[in-house]
Amino acid sequence: AQSVTQLDSQVPVFEEAPVELRCNYSSSVSVYLFWYVQYPNQGLQLLLKYLSGSTLVKGINGFEAEFNKSQTSFHLRKPSVHISDTAEYFCAVSTSTSYGKLTFGQGTILTVHP
Amino acid sequence: EAGVVQSPRYKIIEKKQPVAFWCNPISGHNTLYWYRQNLGQGPELLIRYENEEAVDDSQLPKDRFSAERLKGVDSTLKIQPAELGDSAVYLCASSPGWEQYFGPGTRLTVT
Structure with missing residues (x-):
């Protein structure tokens, strides 16, 4: 079975800093x-996905993530954050043998x- | 394109009462999911439909939860009777493939 671990439960950062x-x-x-x-009181919105191909994937709102198979990681990055990026972020995994089943991290x- | 629609957005009931949630997926999406999201956690899958067939309901507590997707479009999730531990956000999602599109959820409070 697959599992996901998000290593930080909270990340505070100043505006325009990288994250x-x-x-x-x-x-x-x-x-x-x-x-x-x-975002508060809303459903989940897809930022980006890795299915195959290039390990560096770009998503909406200036976010990008890199798939690292050797380290089993998929870290999310943004070079300069805005106040509007304040939200909860979830990493999720599916596998070739569990089509349609997403396993989410804790957020x-x-x-x-400012 | 309209997104996934869920109703009601909020529901407060007393324990042992029944409750139902409704979901209208994005047009053309054959796959529909129900998730439960407890406070401070990620969503957990309850049931997945392919058209009108429930293809994965292994995480659905069948003693009190039931779901249906008539005609392969709208879906209803029911809890009867509700328990205090059922307080959570119930999310519906639909998908044309690998990507899942989520509705705003129904926040259930059981008192």
Whole structure:
């Protein structure tokens, strides 16, 4: 079975600073990786996904993530954050043998301070 | 394109009462999911539908939870009777493939 660990439950950062949200996964088969963002009282919105191909994937709102198979990681990065990026971020994994089943991490609350 | 629609957005009930949640997926999405999200945690899958067939309901507590997806479009998730531990956000998602699109959720409070 697959699992996801988000290493930081909360990440405070100042506006215009870079940020990295860390995600590690565990799986014995090929993985498909996703980052979602959840604003207060809203559903989850897909930021980006890795299905195959280039290990560096770019998403919406200036976010990007890199799939590192040897370190089983899929960290999310943004070079310069805005106040509006304040939200909770979830890393999720699916596998080649569990099509349609997303396993989510516990979430990381990103707080951007002025 | 309209997103996933869920209703109600909020529901407060007393324990042992029944409750139902409704979901209308994005048009053309054959796959529909129900998730439960407890406070401070990521969503957990309850059930997945391919058209009108429930293909993965292994995480659905079948003693009190039931779901249906008539005609392969709208879906209803029911809890009867509700327990205090059922307080959570219930999310519906639909998908045309690998990507899942989520609705705003129904926040259930059981008192």
